Amino acid sequence: MNITAEMVRALREKTGAGMMECKKALTEANGNEEQAVEILRKSGLASAKKREGRIAAEGIVGSYIHMGGKVGVLVEVNCETDFVARTEDFQRFVKDIAMHICASEPQYVSKEEIPAEVIEKEREIARGQALADPKNANKPDNIIEKMVQGRLEKFFTEAVLLEQPFVKDQAMTIAELVSQLTGKTGEKINIRRFTRYKMGEGLEKRSAELA
DSSP states (O other), rough: OOHHHHHHHHHHHHOOHHHHHHHHHHHHHTHHHHHHHHHHHTTTOOTTTGGGGOOOOEEEEEEEEOOOOOOEEEEEEEESHHHHTSHHHHHHHHHHHHHHHHOOSSSSSSSSGOOOHHHHHHHHHHHHHHHHSSSGOOOOOOHHOOOOOOHHHHHHHHHHHGGGHHHTTEEEEEHHHHHHHHHHHOOOEEEEEEEEEETTTTTHHHHHHHH
16 A cells, blocks of 8 residues: 555654654554554554653763864753663664764754744745746746745755754654654653854854954
């Protein structure tokens, strides 16, 4: 049976599991949503959404240094208990996230962190690019808007940590990786904040300003 994007999205809304997990469950269940929910429950993924309201106040600050000290990352990842924070799975996850940030250079943890003016500016740029393309000269406004939204989604994928494909597995986003660990640990997992440092970044600009 062909598993459509709408089927995957509906199952994700119902269970809170990641897109890839939902697609795998639907494939295994031959498109039967109830059976797919049961498969996700057995694997501990379907209850992830129920944990969203819990407070995750424990966790660790992880780090990753690359290129002989040329690039470094600090990231805070929270969970609900110190017990989970000390597990090998959680600590490996934090290290992987720090390494991913180092490689992929996200600007924000989630879409909600992006200032409204930044999104509007990106929307205007995308609309300008679409209208400037001669191939789009006779296309109706609704098609242009779909193109603008597509380019905006591309911006989110590039700039937002949770929307990015995981560097170790491009078929999975960071959000799906979080859901996977949530299902495995039984606790809410939250990437709270990060800082990425690059040796010498901004020094030339500051020197010019001082001059």
